[in-house]
Amino acid sequence: MDKAKTKSAHEPLFHIVKRTDIPFWKAMLIRVAAVLAALVVCGIIIVLLTGKNPFEMYKFMFEGSFKTERKFWKMLQDLAMLLCIALAVTPAFKMRFWNIGAEGQVLIGGLGAAICMKLLGDDGAKLPNELLLPITILTAIVFGAIWGVIPSIFKANWNTNETLFTLMMNYIAIQIIAYFTFIWSSGSNTVGKINAESHAGWLQLPKEIDSSGYLLNIIIVVALTVLMFLYLRYSKQGYEISVVGESVNTARYIGINVKKVVIRTMLISGALCGIAGLLLVSGTDQSITAETAGGRGYTAIMVSWLAKFNPFYMIITAFIVVFLQRGADELQTQTDRIINADFADILIAIIIFFIIGCEFFINYSIKFRSRKKKEVEA
Amino acid sequence: MKRIIALLLVVMLVCGALAACGGDKKDSGKDAKDFKAGFIFLHDENSTYDLNFIEAAKKACDNLGVECIIKTNIAESNDCKEAALDLVDQGCGFVFADSFGHEDFMIEAAKECKDVQFAHATGTKAHTEGLDNYHNAFASIYEGRYLAGVAAGMKLNEMIEAGKIKAEEAKIGYVGAFTYAEVISGYTSFFLGARSICPTATMEVQFTGSWYDETAEKEAATTLINNKCVLISQHADSMGAPTACEDAGVPNVSYNGSTISVGPKTYIISSKIDWTPYLEYAIKATMDGEKIDTDWTGTIATKSVALTDLNADVAAKGTQEKIDEIKKGLEDGSIHVFSTDAFTVGGKKLDSYKADVDTDKDFTPDTEVIADGYFHESEYRSAPYFDLRIDGIKLLNEKY
Secondary structure (H helix, E strand, C coil): CHHHHHHCCCCCCEEEEECCCCCHHHHHHHHHHHHHHHHHHHHHHHHHHHCCCHHHHHHHHHHHHHCCHHHHHHHHHHHHHHHHHHHHHHHHHHCCCCCCCHHHHHHHHHHHHHHHHHHHCCCCCCCCHHHHHHHHHHHHHHHHHHHHHHHHHHHHHHCCCHHHHHHHHHHHHHHHHHHHHHHHCCCCCCCCCCCCCCCCCCCCCCCCCCCCCCHHHHHHHHHHHHHHHHHHHHCHHHHHHHHHHHCHHHHHHCCCCHHHHHHHHHHHHHHHHHHHHHHHHHHHHCCCCCCCCCCHHHHHHHHHHHCCCCHHHHHHHHHHHHHHHHHHHHHHHHCCCCCCHHHHHHHHHHHHHHHHHHHHHHHEEEEECCHHHHHHHC | CHHHHHHHHHHHHHHHHHHHHCCCCCCCCCCCCCCEEEEECCCCCCCHHHHHHHHHHHHHHHHHCCEEEEECCCCCCHHHHHHHHHHHHCCEEEEEECCHHHHHHHHHHHHHCCCCEEEEECCCCHHHHCCCCEEEEEECHHHHHHHHHHHHHHHHHHHHHCCCCCHHHCEEEEEECCCCHHHHHHHHHHHHHHHHHCCCCEEEEEECCCCCCHHHHHHHHHHHHHCCCCEEEEECCCCHHHHHHHHHCCCEEEECCCCCCCCCCCEEEEEEECCHHHHHHHHHHHHCCCCCCCEEEECCCCCCEEEECCCCCCCCCCHHHHHHHHHHHHHHCCCCCCECCCCCECCECCCCCEECCCCCCCCCCCEECEECCEECCCCCCCCCCCCCCCCCEEECCCCC
C-alpha cells in the first residue's frame, strides 16, 4: 500500500465508494458468496486442526436442525425465542437508543411469571388456572416494561448513557434472579419445575394438540412479528421512531415530543422482552435460573441489525444464527468429542464474521485504479 | 418483500417435509454392540466435577463394550429434557445426567419414554416419584471425606510437632459452594476425620455461591489463608483453591480427583466418587432387562468412594498406613463417621434429629436419622441429608 502511494501520489491503488442503489440480486449474490467463502475457510481450519472431513461436519451441522422431527421443533422454538427478543430490541435500536439490556429485561419478565406461578400456584394461593394465567402474563409484561423504561426515563430527562445503563441493569437482574433461586431452593440453588403436579400457570397447548410443547410459543412470536412490522411501517408511532432515529433535532422541529417517544418506545421494548421471559419461564422451562435468557439478549441485537430492523428479514437472520448454534451442538456430540463446544463456537464465529463482513461490500464498492490512467501517467 | 416471504415459506415447507421423512429407527437389540448409553453433562472437561463423570462414562462403556454418546454443556432447563429425548431418538436405552438441577427435566423425559432407563446423579426424588424407569444414585462420599480428613489431621500434627504452629493454631480453611446438605455433609465429615487425629483442630468455611467459579474459589481460599488457616480443602469444582494454596505454600486436600498438576508442592490427597461401578451396574442391568435400584448408594466396598494418589512429598509420614487402618474400621462398622460421641451442636450431644429426606416444597424434616449412637447418612436415600451446624466449625458467610 505504502509503495503504491509513493509511486502515484495522485491516486491510490484502490478507493472505496459508497453504493447508493445495489440491485437486490447482486446483494443476495454477495451474501451467498460470503457464506460459501466462510464454509471454505471453516473447511480449511477443520482439516488443519482436526483432520476430519469438512463435508461430514457440514452434514452434521445440517442434521442439528433437520435430522428428526424433534430437532426441527427445537430449532423452531429457539428461532422463535431469539426472534421475539430481536423484535423487542428493534424499535429501540431504530430510534438509535442502544438497548443492551434485553438480557436483563427478559430475566425480569421471566421472574414476574415465576413469582406469580410460585405465590399464586400450588405452593401459595392456589388460584384457578383461568385466573392465574392472565395475571402471570400481565405481570411478566409489566415487569419487563418497568425494567426497560427505567434507563429511558434517565435518558430522556438527564441524557444519561443508555448503553452503560442498560448493561448494568443486566447484572442487577442476574443478581435478583440469584436471590430468588436461593430463597426458593434449600441452598441447592435450583428452583426445579414450578407447579410440576398441577401444571398451574404453564403456558402450553394440551399435549394432544401439540406434542412438542413449543407450538404456542411459535404462534405467539409469528403474531408479534406481523404486528411489529405493521407498527413500524404503518403506524404514526412507528414513523416517530424513525424520525427520532434519523435526527432528534428534526423530530423536535416537526413537533415530535422526543422525551415521550423515547420513554414510550422503551416501554414497548421492555414489554416485549417481558413476553420473551414469559414464554421461556412459563411456556418452556417452567423454572428459572440466571441462565434462562442464555445470552439471547445480546445475540438478538445482531439479528436485528443484520436484518436492518425489518421484522420479516429477522426471521432469516435469526434462522441463520439458530441453525449454526444447533449445528454446533450436534457437532460436539457426533464426532466422538474430537470437536468440542469451543471449536464449534469458533466455526460459528467465522461464519458470522463473513456474513456481517459482507455487508461492507454491499454498502460500498471498491474501485481499483484503472490501467488506462496508469499508462497515461507513465 | 413478497419474494422473500415466498422463498421463506418454500424453505420451511421443504424442511418440514425433510424432517417428517427423517424419522429415526430405534434400536431394540440387547447385544452389547448395538446398545447405546447416553450421557448429559452440565459443563465439559474443564470442570473437575464433570471431568470425573466423563471419565467414568467412557470407562464404563469401554468395559461393557457399548456405544457411549456424550452431550456436554447442557443447561438445567428444558434443554436437558430435549437432550435426553434426543439421546433416546439416537437409540440410547440408558440415559444419565450429572447435575442436581437436571432432575425435574429427567423425570419429565422418563415419563415420556417408559421403555428407556433414566438415571440421575445427586438427585433426591426417585424414591418418592414412583417411576419404574427413573433412578437416583450417589455414594457415601462422607466416608471418603473422612479419610481425606485423616490425612489432613496427620499433616496438622506434623506441623505442630515440627514447631511450625502451636496446637491451638491448627485451623483448617474450607471453600464451599452453597450451604446445601451435600456440602455441609462433606465439610463436616472432613473436619471430623481431621479432628479424630488432631484434637485441637478447628475449621472456618467460606462459601462462594457457585459450583464452578475459579476466581471466587481462589479468592475464598486466599481469604482463609489470610485468616491464618494452615490447611485448605474445598467443595467446588475449579482449580481455584488448589492454585491459591500452591501460590501461598499452604497444604491442600482436594476433591473430585488429583490436582497435583497445579499443586505439586502443596497437594496432599483427594477424595472422589468413582462413578464407573454404578454406571457399569446400571447399564448392565438395563441390557439384561433387570431392575435398577431406585436409589443406589455406592460405598468404599463397591469401590465408588475412592482416594486418589497420596502425594508422599507433602503428606505426613505414616498417612497411608493410618488411612488403611481407619478405612478397615469404616468397612467393618467399628467406626461411624457421624458418631454422636464425636460432635456436639450448640454444646449438646444429639440423641434425635429429623432430616428432610423426602423432598417436598417446604423442605420439612420428615425422617428420624439418629439411632444406635450415630447419624445415619445416605441410608434413607442416596443423596446426603446431613445439614447440622456442629461446634468447632465457623461459617464465615452464610449468604449462599
